Amino acid sequence: MKLNSNLYSFSDNTFYNVTEKVNKYKEKHPDNKIISLGVGDVSKPVVKSIIEAMHKAVDDQANMETFKGYGAYYGYDFLKDVILENEYKDFGFTRDEIYISNGTKSDSTNILELFDIDSKICVSDPMYPIYMAGAKILNRNITCLDCNEDNNFIPTIPKEKYDIIYICSPSNPTGTCYTYDDLEKWIRYAKENKAVILYDNVYNAFIRSENVPRSIYEIDGAKEVAIEFRSFSKVASFTGLRCSYYIIPNEIDKDINYYWKNRTINRFNGADYIVQKGAMEVYSDSAKKEIKKNIDDYLEGAKKLRRVFENNGYSVYGGIDSPFLWIKTKDGMDSWEFFDFFLEKLNIIIIPGIIFGSNGDKYFRVSALASKGVIDEAIERINKYYEK
Numbered sequence: 293m294k295l296n297s298n299l300y301s302f303s304d305n306t307f308y309n310v311t312e313k314v315n316k317y318k319e320k321h322p323d324n325k326i327i328s329l330g331v332g333d334v335s336k337p338v339v340k341s342i343i344e345a346m347h348k349a350v351d352d353q354a355n356m357e358t359f360k361g362y363g364a365y366y367g368y369d370f371l372k373d374v375i376l377e378n379e380y381k382d383f384g385f386t387r388d389e390i391y392i393s394n395g396t397k398s399d400s401t402n403i404l405e406l407f408d409i410d411s412k413i414c415v416s417d418p419m420y421p422i423y424m425a426g427a428k429i430l431n432r433n434i435t436c437l438d439c440n441e442d443n444n445f446i447p448t449i450p451k452e453k454y455d456i457i458y459i460c461s462p463s464n465p466t467g468t469c470y471t472y473d474d475l476e477k478w479i480r481y482a483k484e485n486k487a488v489i490l491y492d493n494v495y496n497a498f499i500r501s502e503n504v505p506r507s508i509y510e511i512d513g514a515k516e517v518a519i520e521f522r523s524f525s526k527v528a529s530f531t532g533l534r535c536s537y538y539i540i541p542n543e544i545d546k547d548i549n550y551y552w553k554n555r556t557i558n559r560f561n562g563a564d565y566i567v568q569k570g571a572m573e574v575y576s577d578s579a580k581k582e583i584k585k586n587i588d589d590y591l592e593g594a595k596k597l598r599r600v601f602e603n604n605g606y607s608v609y610g611g612i613d614s615p616f617l618w619i620k621t622k623d624g625m626d627s628w629e630f631f632d633f634f635l636e637k638l639n640i641i642i643i644p645g646i647i648f649g650s651n652g653d654k655y656f657r658v659s660a661l662a663s664k665g666v667i668d669e670a671i672e673r674i675n676k677y678y679e680k
């Protein structure tokens with residue numbers, strides 16, 4: 293027996309290492325009040341009408357007439373229909389092209405099972421680290437494309453041919469967004485190279501700027517080359533509930549949905565019925581209003597965080613159509629040195645940029661998904677530190 297060696301070689305630059313360092317610091321300084329601008333988790337609870345819909349769905353499971361067991365491998369039509377109506381009305385997708393699932397974290401690399409094992413994959417560096425880790429576990433060949441200030445954190449179109457392209461917009465970690473022009477170029481590249489774009493769009497609800505597309509399908513030709521992933525996690529505080537969806541357009545290949553349905557039947561038993569009922573409620577008028585207010589609050593926090601770092605001499609990126617700010621360290625510190633500095637001097641946790649790829653080594657990520665109380669406290673500490 294031999295274990296999967298791809299599971300062995302992960303680096304020391306992970307979220308686990310952040311937690312380990314914080315725990316060690318806490319042991320030594322038990323009285324210090326540490327606050328976190330690090331986590332990518334939400335701080336606001338699920339809105340009331342969604343909770344009520346899920347309570348009702350729990351009761352459905354107790355009655356013969358409404359009980360749901362196995363079955364809806366690709367998601368229930370009641371949820372597919374409201375997503376297609378509310379999110380994709382102008383694009384003409386059918387129920388056959390949308391899949392309900394239990395989280396984009398797994399969806400984003402499970403999808404690689406759709407493609408030949410020798411497919412060449414590219415991803416931007418820095419990236420949401422799961423793309424690299426998930427592809428490695430599946431023994432796939434993945435190459436990084438540099439993203440930095442020179443290319444505004446959008447990778448330059450490569451000369452080489454790739455078959456699969458990961459794009460994350462709004463980006464975790466840099467908070468930058470692909471514009472219409474950027475996406476047009478990548479769609480052209482994908483067409484010329486018969487490639488597929490895996491478009492991770494889980495932060496779409498944070499987009500407010502006019503020149504940023506909400507969906508890749510707003511761009512002509514995208515239906516021929518792009519699979520779009522979205523999640524209720526950050527939009528509606530479903531990080532603990534787990535519900536996501538993605539679109540595989542028939543235009544990519546006449547057999548693509550046939551292949552993926554065969555894969556899904558054999559590898560997935562469908563998302564949770566109760567959670568899907570909750571997700572359906574996301575599109576009620578009252579929940580829509582409350583959810584928009586929650587996201588507005590996060591964006592307000594991001595704006596305040598941008599201001600405090602900028603006012604104290606930092607170069608700040610993102611944080612406009614995204615909850616994430618990508619900030620350059622100071623005094624030549626690498627990202628772990630900066631992490632130690634912020635933890636020790638301000639008792640604030642940030643995420644070292646190196647966790648997201650080698651181009652993150654002189655950056656750190658700050659998240660505005662923290663509560664207002666934490667953000668205000670962090671701002672006070674930062675201002676106080678630099679007043680000295």
Ligand code: PLP
Binds near residue numbers: 396492494525
């Ligand atoms: N994609 C990106 C870019 C993310 O930042 C995250 C979560 O942080 C996910 C996917 C995971 O989403 P889900 O909670 O739906 O698994």
